[in-house]
Amino acid sequence: MDQLIKMIMFVHDGFEEAEALTAVDLLRRAGVKTDVCSMTGNTVIKGSHGISVFADLEFSDICDAGGKMESGAVEEGALADFSAITDSYDGMILPGGQPNSFSLRDDERITELVKAFDRKGKLVAAICAAPCVLERAGVLDGKRCTSYPGMISPDNKIYLEETAVTDGNIITSRGAGTSVEFALAIVGKLCGAAKADQIATRIMFRS
Amino acid sequence: MDQLIKMIMFVHDGFEEAEALTAVDLLRRAGVKTDVCSMTGNTVIKGSHGISVFADLEFSDICDAGGKMESGAVEEGALADFSAITDSYDGMILPGGQPNSFSLRDDERITELVKAFDRKGKLVAAICAAPCVLERAGVLDGKRCTSYPGMISPDNKIYLEETAVTDGNIITSRGAGTSVEFALAIVGKLCGAAKADQIATRIMFRS
Numbered sequence: 001m002d003q004l005i006k007m008i009m010f011v012h013d014g015f016e017e018a019e020a021l022t023a024v025d026l027l028r029r030a031g032v033k034t035d036v037c038s039m040t041g042n043t044v045i046k047g048s049h050g051i052s053v054f055a056d057l058e059f060s061d062i063c064d065a066g067g068k069m070e071s072g073a074v075e076e077g078a079l080a081d082f083s084a085i086t087d088s089y090d091g092m093i094l095p096g097g098q099p100n101s102f103s104l105r106d107d108e109r110i111t112e113l114v115k116a117f118d119r120k121g122k123l124v125a126a127i128c129a130a131p132c133v134l135e136r137a138g139v140l141d142g143k144r145c146t147s148y149p150g151m152i153s154p155d156n157k158i159y160l161e162e163t164a165v166t167d168g169n170i171i172t173s174r175g176a177g178t179s180v181e182f183a184l185a186i187v188g189k190l191c192g193a194a195k196a197d198q199i200a201t202r203i204m205f206r207s
Numbered sequence: 208m209d210q211l212i213k214m215i216m217f218v219h220d221g222f223e224e225a226e227a228l229t230a231v232d233l234l235r236r237a238g239v240k241t242d243v244c245s246m247t248g249n250t251v252i253k254g255s256h257g258i259s260v261f262a263d264l265e266f267s268d269i270c271d272a273g274g275k276m277e278s279g280a281v282e283e284g285a286l287a288d289f290s291a292i293t294d295s296y297d298g299m300i301l302p303g304g305q306p307n308s309f310s311l312r313d314d315e316r317i318t319e320l321v322k323a324f325d326r327k328g329k330l331v332a333a334i335c336a337a338p339c340v341l342e343r344a345g346v347l348d349g350k351r352c353t354s355y356p357g358m359i360s361p362d363n364k365i366y367l368e369e370t371a372v373t374d375g376n377i378i379t380s381r382g383a384g385t386s387v388e389f390a391l392a393i394v395g396k397l398c399g400a401a402k403a404d405q406i407a408t409r410i411m412f413r414s
Contacts, residue, residue: 016232017229017231017232018228018229018232018233018386018387018410021224021225021228021254022225022229022386024224024256024258025224025225025254025258025383026225026383036258047228049231049232049235051231051243051260051261052260053258053260053261054251054258054259054260148411163411174411175409175410175412176229176232176387176411176412177387177407177410177411177412177413178410178411178412179225179229180383180384180386180387202382203225203382203384203385204335204383204384205382205383205384206384
């Protein structure tokens with residue numbers, strides 16, 4: 001039997017609903033356990049278009065140190081806890097939307113987690129404005145990637161105007177209108193192209 | 208100044224998250240006031256992939272008669288209340304997902320509302336399995352329409368295998384992978400093709 005694949009999505013208020021929830025939806029269809037983790041201290045997270053959603057976890061549920069860091073500044077000793085997170089999950093996902101994307105970028109817990117997942121070669125995926133978090137963490141240097149126009153600098157990267165770009169363990173995508181391509185790219189990376197094609201067919205995408 | 212356009216989405220538990228929330232997202236981007244109305248008696252509605260969302264309204268908030276009808280059977284006198292709903296909104300939207308779609312189909316409040324909106328020539332939109340609700344209400348006869356494969360009979364209809372089909376006041380679409388096309392078709396019908404194109408560009412859809 002295949003081992004259960006587990007992904008975690010980190011979310012601040014102002015997340016883009018279609019980007020976040022299409023990814024959760026399609027990953028769960030593919031059998032990937034997908035936890036939505038609120039970074040706000042509240043279980044209910046607020047979308048950028050007024051849709052409020054229950055997160056599966058609060059950050060304090062998975063990280064004692066992080067739970068104490070209301071400012072998002074990483075204190076000494078926290079990195080051990082982050083290692084527990086990167087051991088538990090096969091990768092992390094960041095949806096776009098504002099102020100979510102800039103809140104994620106300015107939240108040192110998140111940029112440290114991006115670095116930690118990346119160091120282990122585990123999947124780091126971001127869509128729309130959220131690739132700016134990956135840029136801040138320094139994991140896009142020399143990589144093929146994309147984003148919402150203007151949200152990352154093309155310097156030191158191979159910037160592509162494609163709906164979803166996979167380079168090794170990094171997946172980036174462009175906006176709410178590329179949510180399905182983003183989700184399918186993650187499914188393809190984790191579960192293989194055949195599973196991604198199966199999901200695409202079942203949801204009537206390009207069929 | 209343009210008059211505010213208002214849409215209502217009716218939802219039972221087991222709704223397909225991407226289909227429902229992409230429509231709400233894109234309609235609100237277009238400036239359409241969009242109310243998500245729970246038919247379950249609870250404000251929190253549960254998606255078919257485990258995502259729980261706050262509805263904006265419960266049915267009892269907009270319909271006294273409906274609020275008393277837990278079985279979904281329409282009692283005498285309720286149609287006057289339904290008329291108040293069809294006066295207040297420019298149309299209704301039904302997302303797919305199970306058991307949501309069959310719960311909507313078997314909920315006489317919903318089939319009566321479909322008939323009432325249709326009689327006024329107001330927009331009735333359904334995606335994935337939810338066109339079966341429109342079929343039950345009898346508003347698809349002779350119409351160009353689509354659905355998730357096998358969810359409606361092609362008899363007495365012009366069944367098309369297209370991502371989104373508009374025929375007069377009826378819009379139908381196929382599945383979670385056509386959520387953006389469905390939402391843009393609704394925006395196009397309500398706000399014009401230029402607005403739909405503008406939204407499509409902003410979300411990086413086919414751009």
